[in-house]
Amino acid sequence: GESVGLHLPTLSVQEGDNSIINCAYSNSASDYFIWYKQESGKGPQFIIDIRSNMDKRQGQRVTVLLNKTVKHLSLQIAATQPGDSAVYFCAETLYNFNKFYFGSGTKLNVKP
Amino acid sequence: NAGVTQTPKFQVLKTGQSMTLQCAQDMNHEYMSWYRQDPGMGLRLIHYSVGAGITDQGEVPNGYNVSRSTTEDFPLRLLSAAPSQTSVYFCASLPLGDNVLTFGAGSRLTVL
Numbered sequence: 001g002e003s004v005g006l007h008l009p010t011l012s013v014q015e016g017d018n019s020i021i022n023c024a025y026s027n028s029a030s031d032y033f034i035w036y037k038q039e040s041g042k043g044p045q046f047i048i049d050i051r052s053n054m055d056k057r058q059g060q061r062v063t064v065l066l067n068k069t070v071k072h073l074s075l076q077i078a079a080t081q082p083g084d085s086a087v088y089f090c091a092e093t094l095y096n097f098n099k100f101y102f103g104s105g106t107k108l109n110v111k112p
Numbered sequence: 113n114a115g116v117t118q119t120p121k122f123q124v125l126k127t128g129q130s131m132t133l134q135c136a137q138d139m140n141h142e143y144m145s146w147y148r149q150d151p152g153m154g155l156r157l158i159h160y161s162v163g164a165g166i167t168d169q170g171e172v173p174n175g176y177n178v179s180r181s182t183t184e185d186f187p188l189r190l191l192s193a194a195p196s197q198t199s200v201y202f203c204a205s206l207p208l209g210d211n212v213l214t215f216g217a218g219s220r221l222t223v224l
Contacts, residue, residue, distance in 0.1 A: 008152060032211055043116075043202050043215030044155070089154060093211065098143060098162060099170065100213065102154040 008087060010107040019077040019110075023090035023103045028071060030092035030101075035064060035075045038087045038105070047075070047088075077108075085110045114138050116216035118203050124222045125193045133188040133219050135203030142208040144186035148172065148199040149218075155202065161186055162208060193223045 013019045025033065031052040036044035050057045050064045050073075057064050063076040073090050090103045119134045137144065145160035147170075157170030161180040175197060177189040186205075190197060200220050204213040 034212060041217075043204070043217050044213075045215070046212045049212065091155075098160060099157060101171075102147075102156070104152055104154040 008105055008107045010109055012109045012111060013080050015080060015082060015110055015112050017080055019075075019080045019084070019108055021075045021077075021088045021106045021108065023073040023075075023106075025071050025073060025090065025092040025103070026101065027092060028068075030094060032093050033064070033066060033073055034091045034093075034100075035062075035073075036089045036091060036102075037084075038089065040086075044089060080108075080110050082110050082112055084108060116203055116205055116214055118201075118216035118219050120219060121217070122220050124224065125190075126224050127194060129193050130189070130191050131193065131221075132190075133201055133203075133221070135186045135188070135216060136184050137186075137203075137205045137214070138184065139205065139207070139214065140183060141205035141214070142183065144180065144203065144205045145170070145213070146176070146178065146186070146188045147202045147204065148197075149202060150199050158188065158201075190221075193221075195223045197221065198223045 034049040035047040037047050038044040048059045048064050061078045065074045087105045087107050089105045091100045093100045116137045142163045146158040147155040149155050156172045159178040161167045167178050200218050202218050203216040206213050
């Protein structure tokens with residue numbers, strides 16, 4: 001999901017399918033990564049996080065994968081539901097560093 | 113527990129006018145921050161604070177001032193608004209030692 005000009009990349013999936021949202025991060029020194037979900041007209045909300053000493057972390061219906069070699073994160077959503085429709089952002093930081101850097105986001109559109 | 117409260121939700125200014133975006137949190141979070149969100153560019157950090165009396169610059173601080181006189185409040189001031197400051201502004205906080213931001217609902221600012 002790289003940003004192209006002013007347009008958010010969009011992922012359209014059928015309800016019930018699995019979704020994979022990708023993010024390339026910029027700083028090889030970053031050691032903590034977070035996925036946020038932003039619904040229309042609202043602020044971002046925490047979904048799941050991962051430290052750099054892990055490759056994978058699972059939550060409820062969500063899994064985050066981290067590939068430090070290519071500086072890549074992915075968010076997998078199982079059995080996608082209409083309520084999952086939102087913009088998803090990844091964020092990177094140095095743990096306890098107090099500065100967070102956000103990706104440009106991917107819009108997930110779930111078709112019923 | 114109201115979380116992070118931002119006011120106003122919407123504001124229209126003319127070029128050169130000044131205004132203050134308010135942010136208050138009732139979670140006793142030491143860390144507070146301001147982001148701006150522009151289409152296709154994700155969230156960019158403007159200013160942040162790790163406690164009362166302490167502020168620091170983020171990625172895009174020019175044209176904005178902040179102060180932190182209390183733990184609860186972190187206002188963002190535009191001294192002379194410019195059309196380039198048209199954006200959606202988010203305030204976010206977290207307790208020191210944590211790494212997950214709690215966001216407000218956002219303030220949409222238009223500068224004509």
